[in-house]
Amino acid sequence: MVPEGDLASVLADLRPRSGGGGLLAADATRCARALGVDGVAVSVTGGGLNELLWCTPGASAELEDLQFTLGEGPGPEAAASGTAVMVPDLAREPADRWPVLLPEALALGIRAVIGLPLLVGRVCLGTMTMQRAGPGPLEGAALTDARIVTRAVTATLVRDSGQWDAFAAAEDGSHFYRAAVHQAAGMISVQAGVSVAEALVRLRAHAFRHGRPLIEVADDVVARRVHFRHDDGDEPGGFAVGGTEGP
Structure with a gap:
């Protein structure tokens, strides 16, 4: 279980700040470490498209690009269903679930993935995707902590109107990636x-x-x-x- 202080500090950094910054000021790598995973990424959705907002470097960033390019994976599935998507071992998953993404993710050294929706009521604002290099489920206190983080991220997106408005205006040429x-x-x-x-x-x-x-x-x-x-x-x-x- 993650020391309570570590998770508390991550949550503190996820809160909107009076001087701006909000979610983007938090350390994604430290968040992943606090949750006991190897990587974490947050994408927000709208108008059938999505935008990578926050991510650990390496495999998680590449996984997000794959999900965005292919339109399949734990993130898109969690966004569509509004429920958690957890695959403890990609090597044992049926090939027809994500036929193109599965071999690509395994080639990146990813063995387990977890996709959690960012929900406001029944509306999904985006997803948080976590990955591990080794197989195994995210459960118990670790899963509870991950859900706490998704609620904090969602609150940040809703309350930090500058970030959310910028994403909503992406079609007009915002600064987003x-x-x-x-x-x-x-x-x-x-x-x-x-x-x-x-x-x-x-x-x-x-x-x-x-x-x-x-x-x-x-x-x-x-x-x-x-x-x-x-x-x-x-x-x-x-x-x-x-x-x-x-x-």
């Missing part, structure tokens, strides 16, 4: 004549197929180095990709 993804999805929607949700699927498929980070492909779309259009190209679904100028 994935703002380019939101903008690129909008551009692809116009270019290909599909919904924004379908545009994001096409963007994810292209990034994964070519083994590139989603944010890099999004930057290319925004810079008009990559263009999705109605054509018989090499992309799934009849979308050609090239350097053609467009919206």
